[in-house]
Amino acid sequence: MKTFRIIGRNFRDAFKGVFRNFSLSLASISCITITLIVVAVSIILSYNVDNFTNLVEKDVTIVSFLDNDLSDEKIDEIKDQISVINNVDKYEFISKTDITKDMMESSDVFESIMKNWSDEENPIQNTFQVKVKNIEDIDNVAKEIKQIDGVTLVKYGEGMVEQLISVFDIVHKVCVISVIALVLVTAFLISNTIKITINSRQREISIMRLIGASNLNIRIPFIIEGLILGALGAIIPIIGTIYGYNALYHNFNGQLFSPFIKLIQPTPFVYTISLILLGIGILVGMFGSWRAVRKHLKI
Amino acid sequence: MELIRLTNVKKTYKTGVTAIQDLNLSINKGEFVFIIGSTGCGKSTLIKMLYREEKPNSGQIIVGGVDVGKLRNGKVYKIRRKIGVVFQDFKLLPKSTVYENVAFALEIFGVPKAEIHSKVVKVLDLVGLKHKIKSYPNELSGGEQQRVAIARAIVNGPKLLICDEPTGNLDPNTSMEIMKVLEEINKLGTTIIMVTHSIDIVKELNKRVIVLDSGRVLKDYAEGTYR
Known part of the structure; x- marks a missing residue:
C-alpha cells in the first residue's frame, strides 16, 4: 500500500x-x-x-548449362555431384524442352521462330537451376559446378548480385x-x-x-x-x-x-x-x- | 539520558580553515541549548555536523545512538528523518501552500493522506497558523514563514530540532513569538539546539548556553546560570 x-x-x-x-x-x-x-x-x-x-538472396539462382549430347545417366550423375556440394540449398533440372515451351508461351515472336525447330536443331541447353544457402559463398558454388564434367556454362548474374x-x-x-x-x-x-x-x-x-x-x-x-x-x-x-x-x-x-x-x-x-x-x-x-x-x- | 555526544571532534575545511577543534560536548534528551559565539567561531559547522551536512576530520559524533560521522552519504537520510532543521531563510517551497509545504515532509515517505492531514493540521495549530493553511509563503510575514518552517521540521516527530539562527531575519517581537513556539515544542519532549546571535533571547529564556570560540567550547552555562 x-x-x-x-x-x-x-x-x-x-x-x-x-x-x-x-x-x-x-x-x-x-x-x-x-x-x-x-x-x-x-x-x-x-x-x-x-x-x-x-x-x-532468395531470388538468386545459379543456372548451369549442360552439354546437349549428355545421356540421361550422365545427367543423373551431374545431379548427384551438385547435390553433395556444400552450401547448395535446392536444385532443379529443367530440360531444354521445358524451357522452349516456356519461351514459346511467353512470346509470339519466340513461338513463330521456335515452333519449326526439330529437337536436334534446338540450340537451347538443358539446365540445372541451383539455389544456395549462403549468398556470400555463391561464387565458390558456381566454380565447383563449372568443374563438373558435362557442364558447359554457369551463370548467376555475377558481379551485379x-x-x-x-x-x-x-x-x-x-x-x-x-x-x-x-x-x-x-x-x-x-x-x-x-x-x-x-x-x-x-x-x-x-x-x-x-x-x-x-x-x-x-x-x-x-x-x-x-x-x-x-x-x-x-x-x-x-x-x-x-x-x-x-x-x-x-x-x-x-x-x-x-x-x-x-x-x-x-x-x-x-x-x-x-x-x-x-x-x-x-x-x-x-x-x-x-x-x-x-x-x-x-x- | 544522553542524546548527543561529541568526543574530540575536529573539522578543517579544504581551504585550510579549522572550524572546530578538540570539541567535547554532551546534550541530554529534552534539553534546550543555545549555542552562541562570534562569527566564525564554528557554530554553524557544529550544527551542520550534527545533521551530517559536514563530516568531522577526526573524533566521534553520536546522535541518538548513531555515529553520524561514519554515515555514508547514501545513508544520511536515515539520521535526517530523526532530526528537524530550521534555517534563518526558512527554505520553503514558494509555489506550494502552507499545507503543502508541511505535508511535503510526510508525503515523500508514503504516509496515508488522512494521517498527513491530521498531522499537518495539528502541527500548524501548534505553531498558531491553522488559519493560514491555504496561503502561499509570499502572502505570509517573516515570522509566519518561520513558523511554517518549524511546523515542517517537527511534523515527523523528530527527537531533535536544530535551529540555525531562526530569528536572524525577524524583529524582536516576532522573534519572541518564535521562541515561544520553540519552548512549547521543547515542553513536548523535543530536544532543541539553537544557534543565535541574539543575547536578548538567550537571557530571556534562561536555558543552557554553550559559548564557542575558535572552534572550542569556551564556556558551558547550565540552565539558569547565564547572565
Whole structure:
C-alpha cells in the first residue's frame, strides 16, 4: 500500500514537474521528437534494406548449362555431384524442352521462330537451376559446378548480385550506426536540457534532502519526469511513422523501382517501429534525467 | 539520558580553515541549548555536523545512538528523518501552500493522506497558523514563514530540532513569538539546539548556553546560570 502511495505521488509530482516547467519541458520534448524522427527514418530504411537483401538472396539462382549430347545417366550423375556440394540449398533440372515451351508461351515472336525447330536443331541447353544457402559463398558454388564434367556454362548474374548486396550491407550498417549515435547524442542533449530544469529546482531538492529524503526518493520523480518527456516526445514520430509509411507504401504500390525490391507490409511493421520509438524515447528521457539529477545527490 | 555526544571532534575545511577543534560536548534528551559565539567561531559547522551536512576530520559524533560521522552519504537520510532543521531563510517551497509545504515532509515517505492531514493540521495549530493553511509563503510575514518552517521540521516527530539562527531575519517581537513556539515544542519532549546571535533571547529564556570560540567550547552555562 505504502509503495503504491509513493509511486502514485511520484507520478503526480512528475506530471506537475513537466507542466510547471513547461517551456523547459517543451525544449526536451522537441529534442526527443527531432531525434526520434531521424531514428524512425533510419530504422525503416534499415529494416527495408534487410528485407531487400533477403529477397535478393532468395531470388538468386545459379543456372548451369549442360552439354546437349549428355545421356540421361550422365545427367543423373551431374545431379548427384551438385547435390553433395556444400552450401547448395535446392536444385532443379529443367530440360531444354521445358524451357522452349516456356519461351514459346511467353512470346509470339519466340513461338513463330521456335515452333519449326526439330529437337536436334534446338540450340537451347538443358539446365540445372541451383539455389544456395549462403549468398556470400555463391561464387565458390558456381566454380565447383563449372568443374563438373558435362557442364558447359554457369551463370548467376555475377558481379551485379555481389555489388547489390554490398551496397545494401553498407546502407544497413550506416543506418545502425546512425541510430546508435543519434540515441547517444540525444541522451546527452536531454540530460543537459533536463539539467537546466533541475537546476531551477535545486531548492526543492535541497529541502528534500534536508527532511530526510533518500537519494532514491529524490531521483525517482525526476526519472519519471524523463519517462513522461520521452513518451511525449515520441508521439509525433509515431504518428509520422504510421501515416507516413502507409502513404509511402501505397504511393509506390509496395515496391521500390522494380518488383524485385519489395517494401515491407505496413501492418504490423509500423506498430513494431512505433513501439521501438516509444521505447527509445522513454529510455533516453529516463537516462537523461538520471544523469542530470545525479549531480545534485551526494552519493 | 544522553542524546548527543561529541568526543574530540575536529573539522578543517579544504581551504585550510579549522572550524572546530578538540570539541567535547554532551546534550541530554529534552534539553534546550543555545549555542552562541562570534562569527566564525564554528557554530554553524557544529550544527551542520550534527545533521551530517559536514563530516568531522577526526573524533566521534553520536546522535541518538548513531555515529553520524561514519554515515555514508547514501545513508544520511536515515539520521535526517530523526532530526528537524530550521534555517534563518526558512527554505520553503514558494509555489506550494502552507499545507503543502508541511505535508511535503510526510508525503515523500508514503504516509496515508488522512494521517498527513491530521498531522499537518495539528502541527500548524501548534505553531498558531491553522488559519493560514491555504496561503502561499509570499502572502505570509517573516515570522509566519518561520513558523511554517518549524511546523515542517517537527511534523515527523523528530527527537531533535536544530535551529540555525531562526530569528536572524525577524524583529524582536516576532522573534519572541518564535521562541515561544520553540519552548512549547521543547515542553513536548523535543530536544532543541539553537544557534543565535541574539543575547536578548538567550537571557530571556534562561536555558543552557554553550559559548564557542575558535572552534572550542569556551564556556558551558547550565540552565539558569547565564547572565
